[in-house]
Amino acid sequence: MPWYRVDGNFWTFQWLAFNFFLIEESAPLISQLFHLEKYWLILPLVPFVLYTFDYMASTKFSDSIKQQGLLNRQLYYGLAGLSFTLIQAFLVGDFGVNFDWLVSLLPEDSYQFGAGAGTLLLVISFLFMIANGLAYRGFMKGDIFATSCLILIIFLVVVFVAFPVLNILIRAFLIEDAGYSFQAFFDRFAIVNLWGLDCGPNASSICGVAWSTLFLAIMTGISTTLLGLAFALIVTRTNFIGKKFLSFFSILPMITPPFVVGMALILLLGASGTFTEWLNAFFEVELGGWIYGFWGLWLAQTLSYTPIAFLVLIGVVEGVSPSMEEASQTLGASPTKTFFTISLPLMRPGLANAFLLGFIESMADLGNALVLGGDYQVLSAQIFFAIAGASADDGKAATLAIVLLIFTLTTFFIQKRWVGKTNYTTVTGKGDGGSYGPLPKLVKFLSLGTALPWVAFTFTVYVMILLGGFVETWGVDNSFSLTHYAEAFRIEFVNNSMMASGVAWDSLFTTLLLAIIAMPLTSFLGLLTGYLLSRVDFPGKAYFEFGTMLSFAIPGIVIGVSYVIAFNQAPIDLTYTGMIIVLCFVFRNMSVGVRSGIASLSQLDKGLDEASITLGATGFTTLRRIIFPLIKQAIVSSMIYSFIRSITSVSAVIFLVSADYNLSSAYIIGLVESNRFGVAIAYATALIVIMSVAILLMKLLIGDRKVFLRAQK
Incomplete structure (x- = not known):
């Protein structure tokens, strides 16, 4: 397998050509080491070769003690192999050695490319050796499958989550041409624009962007969770005629491409929006530009992220055992009391997770903040402007990202504490002889009274989106036209063959x-x-x-x-x-x-x-x-x-x-x-x-x- 990444499509197997052993980009480890003189690549090979000889020696005779000794040593071989592979990866970079003390040990023109299939295969081998060794020692009750999955996922999370995130976060402590300093982070962190507390309606000073973002995220988490629960209850626990369509409309905002929801809300509720002008014409009500700010952001985020809460909660609502509800009512509890004392507490893990996801999505939302934010500042938009603005500042962006992490992790641990260690098991190996009773009238009316108006509003927003593609220019020339669809998805026939020429x-x-x-x-x-x-x-x-x-x-x-x-x-x-x-x-x-x-x-x-x-x-x-x-x-x-x-x-x-x-x-x-x-x-x-x-x-x-x-x- 090629040790380095192959340019082009790996699956064309062009790297298997006759001379692939001699080409630097496609040569395997052995050829890289001996033919191309990349001597530092001996490091990952040493543990692998030693393990091979140990394996051959241990399995040559049917001596169970020797074989068990090999299983015991697999952990050390795997750890050594993974460590040596990572060490060699960081010793030499694209433009030479990364450490001065290596200059005298390696050729002057030493360099290497990004890791390829050969590197990946060897790393996976070492990971499974580590998992096998841990399972033999009784880790996770000796379950090789569970241990292997855990080790593999930990490695992937470290490489593709922790490593890149740390690369950006450490820049909060970096001053150009001066190195890393905690004072640099403190100067960026402890500023009034971030933590100012004058947030009342008659504020004369500054309301910190951290608090405005936190307030918006909490409100979005609450509204999306309540709406998601209403939809889940109607779809799973009622005989409402249109619940299939209700289910579809509940997830419709999630399948909407970026900026489109914000654009539709502006066309509907903006200063010159359709609904705004209708109210002004018939009732002489001036809405103004209220859509640009907190209320518009909250409305757009609730519209966008309610589907996430619904998708999490629908499985949880279905999982509540009907036999428990029947037992409660048999003991004299009313349907309403049963719901609030039995069913709803059993949904606590789903409610907590739905709130957490809505909270995090609100914190990380960029599209709605750029379109509808107005003067209401949020951290995600500030990070965007710090990175992509005229005066790019990676240190400021990293500091704001740390603030977001603080809020998110605090909410995460509060959620864990609230769910606690209570047992929420409702589906066991025994047959469930119960059947779901009718949803209490109060809960049913509340759910329908919340969900149906929201569906009507969602439907109106999407009518605006649909109509916007079939007019020449919305609000200026509303004549019917297919010009936009033709430009995007034009198909032409050239020389009796079909060609997709749309943009x-x-x-x-x-x-x-x-x-x-x-x-x-x-x-x-x-x-x-x-x-x-x-x-x-x-x-x-x-x-x-x-x-x-x-x-x-x-x-x-x-x-x-x-x-x-x-x-x-x-x-x-x-x-x-x-x-x-x-x-x-x-x-x-x-x-x-x-x-x-x-x-x-x-x-x-x-x-x-x-x-x-x-x-x-x-x-x-x-x-x-x-x-x-x-x-x-x-x-x-x-x-x-x-x-x-x-x-x-x-x-x-x-x-x-x-x-x-x-x-x-x-x-x-x-x-x-x-x-x-x-x-x-x-x-x-x-x-x-x-x-x-x-x-x-x-x-x-x-x-x-x-x-x-x-x-x-």
Whole structure:
């Protein structure tokens, strides 16, 4: 396998040509070491060769003691191999050795490229050696599968989350030409613009951007959680005729490309919006520019992030055991008391996770802040201007990112404390003989009274989006026209062959390809992580869970910049490739799969796992045949979320796109910046249709979780 990254498509296997051993870009480790004289590459080879000889010596005779000794030593070989591989990776860079003391030991022209398939294969081998050695020593009760998954996920999180994030955060302590200093961080952190407390309606001074961001995030977390719960209750616990359409409209905002919701709200509620002018004409009510500021941001974020809460809560609401509700009512409790004392407390993990995700999304939101923020300052917009503004300041951006992390992690630990160690198990290995009773009238009326007006408002917003693509110029020339769709998706026949000549086709095909690649990886990695966190006890679990949330907690703009800084040179050179975008999608979005998995798995009795293992199943078989079928809703949720966010992501990928890999979101931003709003809305409408069809297909293919209940009479 090529030791370094191969330019072009690896899967064309052009690196297998006759002379690939001699070409520096495609040569394997042995050839790099001896033929191309890259002597530092001996480091990762030494533990591997020593282990090979040890393995041959231990298995030559059927001596179980010697074989057990080899298993015991595997941990040390793996640790040594991984350490030596990482050391050699940082010893030599793109432009020479990285340490002065190496100059006399290595050739003057020493350099190396980014890691390739050969490096990856060797690292994975060392990781599995470490896992095998730990399992032999009884780690995680000797479960090789669980230990291997944990070690692999930890490594991936360290490389693709912690490493790039630390690369950007340490810049908060950096002064150009002066090195690192805590005083530099303090000077950027302790400023009145960030922490000013004069936030009242008659404020004469400055309200710190940190507090305004925190207040907005709390309000968004509350509103999205309550709306998501209302939708989940109606869809799962009522016979409401239009609940299928209700379910669709509840997730419609999530499948909307960036800036489009903000544009639609301006067209509807802005100073010259349709609804604003109608109120002025018929009732002489002046709304003014209220949409630009806190109220507009809160409305847009609630509209955008309610789907996340709904996707998390629908599986949790379905998982509440009906037998517990029946037992409560048999003991004399009213349906209303049963709901608030039995059902709702059992939904606590889902409610906590839904609030946390809404809070984090609000903190990291950039698109709505740029369109509707007005004078209401938030941290994400400040970070964007610190990076992409006229006077770029990485140190300021890093400091603001640390503030966001402080808020997010504090909320995360409060959420953990609130959920506590209470048992929320409702699905056990026993058959459930209960059936869901009717939703209490008070709860039903509250849910319908909240959800139906919201659906009507959502419908109105999307009518504005739809109409915007079929008029020449909204508000100026409202005549019907297909010009914008023709420009975006034109298809021509040249020499009896069909050619996609529209301006949107190239970015659309690229976006769909990368989103489809990232979708199963994100879902599987997130749910597997959730399984380990909720089912297995191991040292450092809290730190591991924190690491999985880190990339989601940090604004996408910071993640994108950190990827550019960390992965534009050896040892990992991924810039201008599709892989860096896929990796950003996977590790940016996997947290939703983790939270959704934890919320669903907290309702499954661990006795199901133990019974499966007692009957001889491996950890992988138990996961595949017992756990995953019972959390199908979480699987669907994480796959849908990953696919949609990969298509609609803006801030995380705005600096990662290239001429070969341009994405729909970045292209739509370019259309908006060039005032081609009609084409932007037409492109966004087409994406909404594509994502809607994809959601329906995924639900049909995966199906629903089957928990058999007694039929209602």
